Amino acid sequence: MTAAQPKFTPRIFSGIQPSGGLTLGNYLGALKRFVEKQDEGIETIYCLVDLHAITVWQDPARLRDQTREAAAAFIAAGIDPKRSILFNQSQVSAHAELGWVLNCVARMGWMNRMTQWKDKAGKDAEKASLGLFAYPSLMAADILLYHATMVPVGEDQKQHVELCRDIAAKFNHDYGVDFFPLTEPLIEGAATRVMSLRDGTKKMSKSDPSDASRINLTDDADTIAQKLRKARTDAEPLPGTVAGLKHRPEARNLVNIYAALAGRTPAQVVAEYEGKGFGTFKPALADLAVAKLAPIATEMKRLMADPAEIDRILGDGADRADVIAQPILARTLEITGMIRSRKP
Numbered sequence: 468m469t470a471a472q473p474k475f476t477p478r479i480f481s482g483i484q485p486s487g488g489l490t491l492g493n494y495l496g497a498l499k500r501f502v503e504k505q506d507e508g509i510e511t512i513y514c515l516v517d518l519h520a521i522t523v524w525q526d527p528a529r530l531r532d533q534t535r536e537a538a539a540a541f542i543a544a545g546i547d548p549k550r551s552i553l554f555n556q557s558q559v560s561a562h563a564e565l566g567w568v569l570n571c572v573a574r575m576g577w578m579n580r581m582t583q584w585k586d587k588a589g590k591d592a593e594k595a596s597l598g599l600f601a602y603p604s605l606m607a608a609d610i611l612l613y614h615a616t617m618v619p620v621g622e623d624q625k626q627h628v629e630l631c632r633d634i635a636a637k638f639n640h641d642y643g644v645d646f647f648p649l650t651e652p653l654i655e656g657a658a659t660r661v662m663s664l665r666d667g668t669k670k671m672s673k674s675d676p677s678d679a680s681r682i683n684l685t686d687d688a689d690t691i692a693q694k695l696r697k698a699r700t701d702a703e704p705l706p707g708t709v710a711g712l713k714h715r716p717e718a719r720n721l722v723n724i725y726a727a728l729a730g731r732t733p734a735q736v737v738a739e740y741e742g743k744g745f746g747t748f749k750p751a752l753a754d755l756a757v758a759k760l761a762p763i764a765t766e767m768k769r770l771m772a773d774p775a776e777i778d779r780i781l782g783d784g785a786d787r788a789d790v791i792a793q794p795i796l797a798r799t800l801e802i803t804g805m806i807r808s809r810k811p
């Protein structure tokens with residue numbers, strides 16, 4: 468952090484799109500770490516970013532269901548909605564308002580360089596929504612609206628968090644203020660990039676057409692075990708060092724998943740399984756994954772039976788988020804020269 472940063476108290480913000488069921492990638496790259504941060508006692512704010520989800524088409528009824536399901540996943544995984552703030556983005560209108568201001572700070576060229584934009588818009592960028600292009604500046608608004616200092620994310624979001632820093636720095640510079648923090652991405656642990664179970668060169672994703680490519684947090688014990696047993700691998704036994712996994716993406720992925728689930732390092736895992744084949748390693752991984760994930764699926768099911776309670780929790784979280792966001796939005800608008808003469 469730069470010398471100007473100490474005035475910002477440590478605060479964590481992160482978000483997940485409710486655009487499909489959550490996967491093991493979301494769990495290890497994000498959710499599990501969100502819980503660890505909460506349990507370290509840092510102020511934590513977690514958001515289901517429904518405004519980001521609609522940058523690509525979402526069926527309205529499904530979006531509502533998926534938002535509740537994602538909230539249930541957070542709580543089932545260990546987020547305590549009393550200690551953390553848990554809410555859906557669209558209930559705090561300041562996100563969209565600050566997003567607009569930051570659209571006027573960010574540059575087209577910066578957005579054009581975002582690899583996720585290039586991947587998602589594909590060859591037909593003309594047909595992508597304007598929202599998809601502006602997506603990273605709304606993400607910067609999510610973070611800066613709370614003066615968040617740290618953002619736990621998976622590897623794929625690093626570029627977006629760096630862009631958030633560029634936007635904050637340009638705002639501070641253009642208006643001659645030291646108002647927004649230069650937020651740090653937190654990318655830690657053995658599984659910051661969980662790969663597809665069918666192709667070790669592709670990210671595990673909720674939008675992959677093949678269900679066998681991922682483990683969903685809603686999968687039951689049999690499904691989890693079966694998908695891991697069928698995961699693509701090579702025929703070699705496991706090496707004794709992490710370096711030996713270098714050209715073996717599928718093997719490396721399974722070792723990383725094991726390490727992240729067990730709370731160990733990949734080096735410890737290969738040291739234990741050195742010389743063992745996948746006939747031994749996969750069943751051990753399946754047992755571990757079932758032990759860690761099946762209780763989450765069960766708890767999610769229980770929570771989903773009471774959608775009104777989930778909506779109440781999200782509403783309460785939004786109220787508490789709004790209390791932090793409103794003064795920061797108001798100050799931003801003042802800095803930019805907007806008249807603020809309405810009575811509160």
Ligand code: AMP
Pocket residue numbers: 482483484485492493494495496497619620621622623624658659660661662670671672673
């Ligand atoms: P998304 O599902 O794109 O909204 O991602 C939500 C969070 O999960 C972000 O922090 C991502 O970086 C993380 N994430 C998504 N997929 C993976 C993956 N395959 N491996 C690690 N982290 C992931």
Ligand code: TRP
Pocket residue numbers: 480481482483484516519605606609610618619620624627
């Ligand atoms: N773009 C993130 C993703 O797809 C989700 C997100 C939106 C986010 N706003 C955020 C993550 C703010 C961290 C902080 O994974």
